[in-house]
Amino acid sequence: MSSIGPQGVAAADFSNALDEFAGVVGKDRVYVDEQPLSSYRDAYSPLADGEFLPSAAVAPDGVEQIQKTLKIANAYKIPIWTIGTGRNFAYGGPAPRKSGYVMLDLRRMNRIIEVNEKYGYALVEPGVSYMQLYRHLRAIGSKLWIDPAAPAWGGVMGNALEHGAGYTPYGDHFIMQCGMEVVLADGEVVRTGQGALAGSKHWQVTKHAAGPQFDGMFTQSNFGVVTKMGIWLMPEPPGYKPFMITYEREEDLEAIFEITRPLKVNQIIPNAAVAVDLLWEASAKVTRRHYFDGKGPLPQSARTRIASDLKLGMWNYYGALYGPPPIIENNWKIVEEALMSIPGAKLYLDRENDPAWDYRVRLMRGEPNMTEFSIMNWIGGGGHVNFSPISAPSGAEALAQYNMIKRRCHEYGFDYIGEFLVGWRDMHHILMIMYDRADEAMRTRAYDLFGLLVDEAAEIGFGEYRTHLAFMDQIAKTYKHNDGALWDLHHRIKDVMDPNGILSPGKQGIWPKAMRETS
Template sequence: MRSALRPPHVTQAAFDAALDAFRIAIGDAAVITSTDGLAVYLDPFAPGDARQYSASAALMPASVDEIRAVLVTANRYRIPLWTVSTGRNFAYGGASPRIAGSVVLDLKRMNRVLEVDETLAYAVVEPGVSYFDLYQYLLARHSSLWLDPPASGWGSVVGNTLERGFGATPYGDHAAMQCGMEVVLANGDIVRTGMGAMRNSNSWQVFKAGFGPSYDDMFMQSNFGIVTKLGIWLMPRPAGYRLCHFKFRHDSDLAVIIDTLRPLRLDDTIQSQAVVEHAIRWAAGVSTRRQWYDGAGAMPDAAIDAMASALGIGRWNLRFGLYGPEELVAARFRVIERAFARIPDARLDADGYMNASSMPKGGGDGSQVGIPSMAAFQLLNWRGGNGAHVDLSPICPPTGRDALAQYQRVRARAAEYGFDYYGGFTVGPRHMHHIFAAIFDKDDATQTQAARALIEALIEQLGAAGYGQYRTHLAFMDLAASQYDFNDHALMRLSERIKGALDPQGILSPGKQGIGGARFKD
């Protein structure tokens, strides 16, 4: 049965004509209008009614030419298109459009690895290439390169990079490792950024800037164009590695952990992204909540301490990797060990030095050596029932004072709404991603509503304290954008001016990051 939904401000006759034109452009099978077919574009983790973000149709072009043909029709009939690479961005909205009734432009059929350069250590991929796909591609060719996977390996390399995702190796800042894009603008024009602007360029994936202004970042977390090709730098396989885990007994250790860690990241003694995880986040990967506590409300400290003791973990747990020749890894390790020895009751667990072809002892550590997995989804079992989660993602300076302030605010407010603190910090040299997940049973309306209300309250509370979100679920995009309020929201005014210039019909992903949604406010 065909969906009864249609794009806002578009008549039924115009929508029918547009669908006919889309079928001519990309083929009948690539135009989805049935209720059953569109169900896969509903957000599986929606903090509320997933139908609030329903699509009216979905299109699956297989080439740049087909995208351009779709854009001709979308502009003619003013059809809003919500672009996804594979739609696996769960906890942030999945494949659902921000504006109900938009047509999803699903790029998963554009799934080619176009190039891997072993000498210069980069790949060029299309949007439908997942981390699993690229990993298998490298493996099949006995490549000397590692990729850097995010928490869930089924996601798109392009999509995760454009959302500024991150992983666990020294190449863990995915946006920083991007070099060179091909972008289709709303008018169908094809642009290549940086050195790719030269027709015969031989340096597209090795130098970002090119000549003149650099535009790559403009297409990240934006709706200014459709990225169809992307260069990503890959990590040359090191001689070997050592994976390290520190366990800290006291909840109050967080500040000194971060202050000890920061100089080690700044001077590159610790090369990789360093992850500081709360005991509950660690435990949710290997157990369920009712094994440790089955009461109402957030887990009390006594239950958390008993759980940590039984699992042999700390209240806070630090993990990172060291990479390179054995003598260099050993020297780095000694410096790190001395630094953390100053924290009372800190315990170190570290694998021995392993050559680069060796698998880690624990499967969950695979991401630290370039092996994607789906281990992160174990957290869905924490609360029981039909597990889901929605995430809070504030940026935090890497100081103990800031980390403690964010942690205490988030944990206290989560407890007010009946949620455990499932969270931690991914620490770079000059900033940290603080990720908190409100885990809920989506069949429980009370839990679902509480999860949404909690995230809304935290975005506002942290925003008032000067902490902005780097990414949010669809439901909170406008709220998160509103926190960036310097000079009466001058940044949003700039974004809207760029949007109006590049996409005057407002057809590309309206409402993304709060941009270009004014036409649909009603």
């Protein structure tokens, strides 16, 4: 049995609570031994081993069991940490915010409750993965696409709740969410939107019903346990034209996004347009050791050789057009003329033996895969943590972020490995800080670099859209308009909705009252 217990809970109470949990979900669905609990570790943690370990896990299979579990947690004031699939290892995976929490593992709740071909949506439970939904749609002969995040084992619900993004025109997952069922901390079950109307048949179609819209409150938060969620699915288009354009110079980034902005705002390019840096792209094919086995960032000579060997640019731009072929061809003329106007641009409509092209093309047509994990081979040792500032789709802002972040990466001995992704009017910048987990000094430098970047980005006006567990408090504190009024509001809501502070304490820097003083 794990030697860790929830902070502030007497051992006898904890033992009683575990017995009561077992009475709800069955003894074989309460995990307390080291081996099953090890699967809740953050496999790529930027912290030392031994941080963020749970004391136990409870795996209910339905709403009623969740209600009973929360009742017990309230009675003993046991903090619980909810996961759907727990697969996003760039941000902490399944691990809890603090050691000792009890995992509320919803992976058994993996039912695809409905697929509606006519209106293009699915209603899913928290444990449904992209691969599972994809396979299900193919098995039933559906002509609907999913929009997967890069790793196929990610959760459809969890990714939307974490404001995640994909690569088809339905890539903003929270925008594509429609209708939730939520169990509140006191066990009450609430359905949002038209789900609250008895007999409604349009819960997953109409986002805006009477009254305030609460769905956003249950994303990146700890105000409830979401148990069902509608997600819109894109009908298979009659045509699909993926493309890749390579750009020779780092400073081309500014022109790339000045050109991209009108193409995106006007939806000429309907999916997420992505500019991927040389090393991210190369790491799907080769490792750093093949070009340079020394310490510190890769020398420019090696970068030049990689670009030449692999026919890559310093930036590699992916996008796709969708729809009836005549419309695609019309829009393509506009896209090609605009994006190829940058000197040195090279266009690819197909690339042979290129796993990076292959997985991007699959993602942009809604086919989940696991290829992105291959890029962890770049350094070896698998450690990575994503720093993800958001901004407007401005070329000048992209270049300013890139220059600032690359300089810091190099100072700390890391390669810059990143991509910029433009949604409708937003730009996500994903820096992947890669390190060898077995190299303690490197891991510590990665952690320090991340913390520095959070503060420096905030100083020039960039916040992060999501983050690893270890940085949630720091990032929360950068949202400090009017003396931190927004997080004060989060805390006021938390105290009312979850007075015992049992639901995921510390998630996104939102702590229950009793833990705020000590966090």
